[in-house]
Amino acid sequence: MKKPEFQSHGGKGLKFPIVGDGEKDWVLISKELLDDEVGDNSSDEERQAWVEANIDQILQAYKSKLAGGVLRKPFDRINVRRDS
Numbered sequence: 001m002k003k004p005e006f007q008s009h010g011g012k013g014l015k016f017p018i019v020g021d022g023e024k025d026w027v028l029i030s031k032e033l034l035d036d037e038v039g040d041n042s043s044d045e046e047r048q049a050w051v052e053a054n055i056d057q058i059l060q061a062y063k064s065k066l067a068g069g070v071l072r073k074p075f076d077r078i079n080v081r082r083d084s
């Protein structure tokens with residue numbers, strides 16, 4: 001997967017789209033999750049770097065969420081929104 005194009009979501013949260021088969025999903029990573037993993041005072045660049053370093057686990061969480069699977073912490077806190 002190429003590097004996601006991040007957008008701001010909920011203050012210092014991040015989101016990025018996944019497009020396929022005529023549907024568009026948004027992977028939403030909350031401010032609270034990033035605060036816990038990167039730090040309350042982290043910069044946007046540090047937050048994006050954490051997401052990039054963990055993109056494989058984030059994408060696995062995305063797939064598991066769609067399939068109704070069980071997720072491991074902290075990735076159980078990632079949300080998915082579908083735009084069809």
